[in-house]
Amino acid sequence: MTLQQLHYAITIAESGSLNKAAEILYISQPSLTESMKELEKGLGITVFNRSGRGVTLTADGSEFLQYAKQVYAQYENLIEKYENPKNLKKKFGVSTQHYSFAVKAFVELVKAFDTSYYEFAVRETKTKDVISDVASMKSEIGILYLSDFNRAAINKLLRTAGLEFHHLINCGAYVYLWSGHPLAKNKSIRFEELADYPCLSFEQGDTGSFYFAEEILSTNEYVRTIKANDRATMLNLMIGLNGYTLCSGIICEELNGDDYLAVPFEAESTAENSIMEIGYITRKNSLLSNTGQKYIEEIKKYLQIE
Numbered sequence: 001m002t003l004q005q006l007h008y009a010i011t012i013a014e015s016g017s018l019n020k021a022a023e024i025l026y027i028s029q030p031s032l033t034e035s036m037k038e039l040e041k042g043l044g045i046t047v048f049n050r051s052g053r054g055v056t057l058t059a060d061g062s063e064f065l066q067y068a069k070q071v072y073a074q075y076e077n078l079i080e081k082y083e084n085p086k087n088l089k090k091k092f093g094v095s096t097q098h099y100s101f102a103v104k105a106f107v108e109l110v111k112a113f114d115t116s117y118y119e120f121a122v123r124e125t126k127t128k129d130v131i132s133d134v135a136s137m138k139s140e141i142g143i144l145y146l147s148d149f150n151r152a153a154i155n156k157l158l159r160t161a162g163l164e165f166h167h168l169i170n171c172g173a174y175v176y177l178w179s180g181h182p183l184a185k186n187k188s189i190r191f192e193e194l195a196d197y198p199c200l201s202f203e204q205g206d207t208g209s210f211y212f213a214e215e216i217l218s219t220n221e222y223v224r225t226i227k228a229n230d231r232a233t234m235l236n237l238m239i240g241l242n243g244y245t246l247c248s249g250i251i252c253e254e255l256n257g258d259d260y261l262a263v264p265f266e267a268e269s270t271a272e273n274s275i276m277e278i279g280y281i282t283r284k285n286s287l288l289s290n291t292g293q294k295y296i297e298e299i300k301k302y303l304q305i306e
Contacts, residue, residue, distance in 0.1 A: 069137040092291040093121035095133035096143035100252035105298035127212040135161035142281040153211040173274040174249030174262035178238040188266040198224040200243040
């Protein structure tokens with residue numbers, strides 16, 4: 001098994017076709033097929049199902065590819081750090097819950113690099129997908145939060161996926177709404193004051209649960225609820241319906257505009273789960289690329305973390 005064969009297998013899986021993969025890799029299709037046969041023989045498993053419609057991963061192949069991506073990504077990180085070849089187009093991806101500060105840090109990161117030498121990707125997505133993206137090496141870094149309510153469940157998922165959580169900052173709960181909302185001028189907002197307005201939350205899919213909710217205090221009983229799947233729609237609903245959501249209070253006016261504000265949420269007791277621990281997740285025992293280190297620096301700079 002060679003690094004070249006790992007690269008070939010990853011490319012085939014991503015393209016779903018031996019012919020397309022051969023074009024991308026600039027080799028002949030028979031040579032690529034022969035290389036994969038040698039790989040499968042050495043591994044003692046069948047990696048790909050082959051048919052006239054293309055190729056798909058077998059169950060053994062899916063498991064193998066997870067490890068192959070980890071190994072090859074670490075190889076690329078080493079190349080970037082110690083050899084820095086000019087002809088290698090570097091990739092960097094981050095997956096995040098819907099946080100404007102994470103996107104703002106990504107914007108500042110991209111500004112610092114020549115995009116002709118990089119392939120950048122930022123994915124605002126569901127909590128479960130943040131974890132899955134980092135586990136599969138689709139993204140190098142994931143941004144999410146823990147609370148006393150979801151900590152055990154999320155940490156269990158992270159351990160199973162071979163990931164670890166890195167603390168960034170603790171935040172109290174805030175009510176996020178538009179500046180024309182009837183409660184916008186309050187110094188703080190109690191839960192009962194929100195009863196007449198729809199609570200907005202990000203959809204987590206059919207397999208979603210309270211533990212995957214991006215909003216703090218997701219177990220409270222809300223009289224009116226509306227789900228959205230992107231940040232722009234969420235902001236539109238705040239204005240159109242006087243909706244609100246519960247968040248960390250870290251908002252980026254440069255990206256979201258100045259029509260929105262965060263008002264401190266007045267918890268009924270000090271025991272209420274109203275503290276969000278925001279952090280980032282990575283593969284265990286993996287080296288962050290130079291790009292990944294720079295991204296975390298930009299986040300810390302924005303959050304004013306030493």
